[in-house]
Amino acid sequence: MASSVATLEDIPSVDIMTELLRRFKCNSKPDKRLILVGPPGSGKGTQSPIIKDDYCLCHLATGDMLRAAVAAETPLGIKAKEAMVKGELVSDDLVVGIIDEAMKKPSCEKGFILDGFPRTLVQAQKLDEMLEKQGVKIDKVLDFAIDDSILEERITDRWIHPSSGRSYHTKFAPPKVPGVDDVSGEPLIQRKDDTAEVLKSRLAAFHKQTEPVIDYYGKKGVLAHIHAEKTPNEVTAEVQKVLSS
Numbered sequence: 001m002a003s004s005v006a007t008l009e010d011i012p013s014v015d016i017m018t019e020l021l022r023r024f025k026c027n028s029k030p031d032k033r034l035i036l037v038g039p040p041g042s043g044k045g046t047q048s049p050i051i052k053d054d055y056c057l058c059h060l061a062t063g064d065m066l067r068a069a070v071a072a073e074t075p076l077g078i079k080a081k082e083a084m085v086k087g088e089l090v091s092d093d094l095v096v097g098i099i100d101e102a103m104k105k106p107s108c109e110k111g112f113i114l115d116g117f118p119r120t121l122v123q124a125q126k127l128d129e130m131l132e133k134q135g136v137k138i139d140k141v142l143d144f145a146i147d148d149s150i151l152e153e154r155i156t157d158r159w160i161h162p163s164s165g166r167s168y169h170t171k172f173a174p175p176k177v178p179g180v181d182d183v184s185g186e187p188l189i190q191r192k193d194d195t196a197e198v199l200k201s202r203l204a205a206f207h208k209q210t211e212p213v214i215d216y217y218g219k220k221g222v223l224a225h226i227h228a229e230k231t232p233n234e235v236t237a238e239v240q241k242v243l244s245s
């Protein structure tokens with residue numbers, strides 16, 4: 001107890017005020033449970049932080065979680081690495097386990113954005129089981145629809161800041177200083193699976209294993225199609241319109 005009080009005293013007043021204001025604003029927001037589905041490079045990771053801030057949700061990106069596990073060489077990371085490098089999907093059991101755990105975080109109290117999950121019908125059914133236990137349902141599934149031919153340029157010129165997940169693009173969303181994160185000043189990196197060659201496998205996995213998931217939610221009446229080939233601002237406007245309707 002004493003140590004947590006001391007920790008709070010060490011936090012600058014401005015940070016405490018900012019957090020209080022954020023919580024106050026969040027109280028007036030409706031709860032939302034969202035899924036973002038789409039092929040690699042369709043813009044899920046670009047739009048998620050904006051939706052997260054608008055609705056005070058937690059952002060659960062299985063790709064980011066798996067990459068963190070690979071980098072930390074945890075048992076999960078060691079199991080996931082081989083499939084990820086080849087652009088194949090990691091086993092359902094591994095990803096279902098990490099999502100089940102992550103959804104219990106206090107930051108998910110007002111709902112969540114699932115980015116990159118579920119990616120198979122088995123994952124979608126397991127998610128339904130988890131939500132049923134909590135007595136809640138998915139509100140909307142945003143389908144980031146885009147032609148494959150646009151994706152190679154988006155993927156091969158993408159740069160990311162690993163610890164925050166912020167992503168940039170040499171042409172479409174350049175950082176202020178090339179190769180450097182705008183916020184932290186730390187170096188940007190390119191993902192190992194962001195090559196034209198690996199993209200082919202990732203797209204094949206999307207069409208074969210993930211497209212049936214889109215149909216699954218279509219039948220449940222919660223699907224909304226987003227024109228993901230538009231500019232980032234236009235996509236944001238479309239997402240906001242869908243979520244406020």
Ligand code: AP5
Nearest residue numbers: 040041042043044045046062063090116158168169172232
């Ligand atoms: P994951 O990390 O989920 O990758 P992904 O689905 O392939 O998606 P990306 O992160 O590549 O694309 P994005 O849609 O977020 O695009 P972004 O916004 O960055 O998964 C990686 C791997 O992990 C998988 O292959 C698999 O092995 C494993 N995995 C993960 N989840 C799993 C699961 N559930 N089950 C099994 N395995 C799993 O945009 C891309 C670029 O384009 C950026 O540079 C951005 O600046 C730019 N951009 C974005 N929007 C626009 C726009 N509108 N116009 C122009 N440029 C734009």
